[in-house]
Amino acid sequence: MLAQIKKIQNLGVQYWIRHCNVVYYCKFYSMMALKFDVNEYNNGETTLRISPTTRKDAQSALLDYLHSTRSLPFVEAEHMSKNSPHFIRKLIENVNYEPDVRCSAARFLRYHPINEFEPFFESIGLDPSEFVPLLRRDLMYLSDEDGLLYNYCVLCEYGIARNNIGRIYKGAREVFQYGNGVLLSKLRDIEKVGLSKPVIANAVSFNPSLLIDGVSKEFFKLLRQLQCLGCEYDWVEQHLFENDLYNWRQMFELLHVLSDLGCNEKELGYLVRRHPELLFDRSGQSTYSLIGFLIKFGCTKNDICSMFLHLPQVKVGLFVWNLRRAFELLREIEMDATSITSIIRTHLLVLGSCSLKKANSILANLSTGKKRLCEIIIENPLALKNWVLRAKIKRLSVTREMHSRMWKTKFLSSIGFKENSKEMERALKLFRGKGDELHERFDCLVKAGLSEEDVMQMVTIAPRILNQSKEVIEAKIEYLVSDLGYPVSSLKPFPGYLAYTIERVKLRCSMYKWLVNHSAVRPGFTLSTIVGCPEPHFVKKYVDKHPGGRDVWEGLKKTSSI
Numbered sequence: 436m437l438a439q440i441k442k443i444q445n446l447g448v449q450y451w452i453r454h455c456n457v458v459y460y461c462k463f464y465s466m467m468a469l470k471f472d473v474n475e476y477n478n479g480e481t482t483l484r485i486s487p488t489t490r491k492d493a494q495s496a497l498l499d500y501l502h503s504t505r506s507l508p509f510v511e512a513e514h515m516s517k518n519s520p521h522f523i524r525k526l527i528e529n530v531n532y533e534p535d536v537r538c539s540a541a542r543f544l545r546y547h548p549i550n551e552f553e554p555f556f557e558s559i560g561l562d563p564s565e566f567v568p569l570l571r572r573d574l575m576y577l578s579d580e581d582g583l584l585y586n587y588c589v590l591c592e593y594g595i596a597r598n599n600i601g602r603i604y605k606g607a608r609e610v611f612q613y614g615n616g617v618l619l620s621k622l623r624d625i626e627k628v629g630l631s632k633p634v635i636a637n638a639v640s641f642n643p644s645l646l647i648d649g650v651s652k653e654f655f656k657l658l659r660q661l662q663c664l665g666c667e668y669d670w671v672e673q674h675l676f677e678n679d680l681y682n683w684r685q686m687f688e689l690l691h692v693l694s695d696l697g698c699n700e701k702e703l704g705y706l707v708r709r710h711p712e713l714l715f716d717r718s719g720q721s722t723y724s725l726i727g728f729l730i731k732f733g734c735t736k737n738d739i740c741s742m743f744l745h746l747p748q749v750k751v752g753l754f755v756w757n758l759r760r761a762f763e764l765l766r767e768i769e770m771d772a773t774s775i776t777s778i779i780r781t782h783l784l785v786l787g788s789c790s791l792k793k794a795n796s797i798l799a800n801l802s803t804g805k806k807r808l809c810e811i812i813i814e815n816p817l818a819l820k821n822w823v824l825r826a827k828i829k830r831l832s833v834t835r836e837m838h839s840r841m842w843k844t845k846f847l848s849s850i851g852f853k854e855n856s857k858e859m860e861r862a863l864k865l866f867r868g869k870g871d872e873l874h875e876r877f878d879c880l881v882k883a884g885l886s887e888e889d890v891m892q893m894v895t896i897a898p899r900i901l902n903q904s905k906e907v908i909e910a911k912i913e914y915l916v917s918d919l920g921y922p923v924s925s926l927k928p929f930p931g932y933l934a935y936t937i938e939r940v941k942l943r944c945s946m947y948k949w950l951v952n953h954s955a956v957r958p959g960f961t962l963s964t965i966v967g968c969p970e971p972h973f974v975k976k977y978v979d980k981h982p983g984g985r986d987v988w989e990g991l992k993k994t995s996s997i
Contacts, residue, residue: 485527489536493523496540497554504544505551505576511584514597519554521563551577559587560601569604586611589618590639594632599640606643606680621646628658634672642681653683660690664704674711682718689719692726697740706743712751713743721752728758732779742783754787761786761819765812767794768805774813782816790824797822876901876908883912884923893930900933908933911940919944921962929963940966942995946978946988955981 494516501512516523529547530539555577556566577584590600603610610618625635625645644650661671693703693713707714713722729739746754758779765775779786791797798808800822811818848854880890894901900908911933915921919940926932932940947965950956956977968976978984 485524489527490520490523492535492537493527493540496537496544497523497526499541500544500549501551501554505578507577507584508588511588515554515558518558518598520557522549522554522557548575550575556601556604558597559604560598561605565601565605580611582612582614585615586613586618589622593619593622594636595640596636602640603643603646607646610643610646618646621651624651628655630672650683653687657683657687657690660687661707664690664700664707666704666708670708670711674715680718681715685718685720686714689714689722692723693740693743696726696736696743698743702744706746710746710751716750716752721755725751725755725758728755729783732776734780734783738780738783745784747784747788749788753790757787757790758783760791761789764791764794764797768798768808768812770809770812774809778812778816782819785817785820789820791819792822792824873901876903876905879905879908880912880926883909885926889924889927893927897930897934900930903933911937914940915962919962925962929961929967931967932962935966938995942991943973945991946984949987950977950981950984953981955984 497519498512498516501507501515502509505512507515526540526543526549527536530536530543550570552570552574553566556569557563561569574580587600590603591597595603613621622635622639625638626632630638639645645654658671690703690707693706694700698706713719716722726739729742734742749757762775762779765778792800794805798805801808803811844854844859848859877890877894880893881887885893903911912923912926914937915925915932916923943965947956947960951958974985974988978988981987
């Protein structure tokens, strides 16, 4: 088009040069400028914006063709001509943008019959990308498809907006093939249940399947069930049709699921009226998701029923999202599965009502670790309400645990552990007890005859030896020296001895002594060999060396377990 205008410009310039008729040239070019608005973009592409006058002329030509030539009702023809912009643009392009568009378009339509389904589909609200796959090669005129225009007029006369009829055509195409009176009869059947015409028109626009026999039966079943629950038709009209597509069967089945959970008819009616989104949010899919989530965490029918009856004024979709976010938080702070299940089951309403911050944000704001946060939540799950989105979080005050950690750190530093080292963190996790208690146990080993350097080395190798009370450590050392005859210095290469129970030590040493007396093994084994090796290895390598060793071993085990 731009090339054509430039060509006209050149011709006009030549005409002006030849005849010096400036006025004629300006008038001609101004006329073309009124017809088309040429826009050149930065990328070099050129588009043509059709002027209102040109568009109106093309629409008039199309209206005249559809009404006078094709005998379509004037109202339908006018609506098609005024509401099919893509088709109008294509029509203008076909007449090569001639100055008299109306005459040119009329002449084009006279000798080039169009596919009437294109402007029709566009006028009822379908985009070209939607209606092109619907075009049939064997049909060209609207009158060729039986029932199309008739049922289209029925929908229009009933009050359904013309630009919404495209949704009905896409969702329930068979509706436009109904015989005379069938479609109107189905619309009146819906009226009989008590719904007003405007509501039905809106419902059908967004739920065209209502006009199909099987689906409409499911819809009526749902309405009857809602009526039994005390939901009046004005409530139904208010909530049932909110520009959405519904799965009536799924919604009907959800009512039965809620009833099976333990809600009686009165409670169920109260629940649905108070929280209509339970049914109407994605046809109840969010409610099904919530029920499935609760069942996974071991909630009983009574738990779920009680939760629904006390549900706060929170959209069910948001309630499910909040629960999942709470679960993710508990999982990210490495809380054990038993505690997570318990908290979710006992605090459903709190967790579903709060949109919690992410774990990293909470840990940073509280200036604490995952273990401490787990303990806070287990001790008081209601603390979660303080950590919601957009809420300020105060740092935790210095706690008893933090004092204990400080004393443990001080003790470990005094016996040679480096601060902030991996060894220090490992020891802090393994040690149980207060700092002064650990120091007391450390001194107990020194008083038994070991040097501080030896004890420090032993604790570095086996930190758990200080998890026992002073009395237990003293009893194990006494048995080692007095009963077994080992020197205290034997603990230095094998500090793990103190971690084993006296019963295990007695069982292993008794068996070893029997094997030595029966010449099955040589004397002089180290304490780590006798006590430290796993039981299968000890039995196979030493006990089985004597034919009667297994019987003696089993007898000793029974005696030690009594």
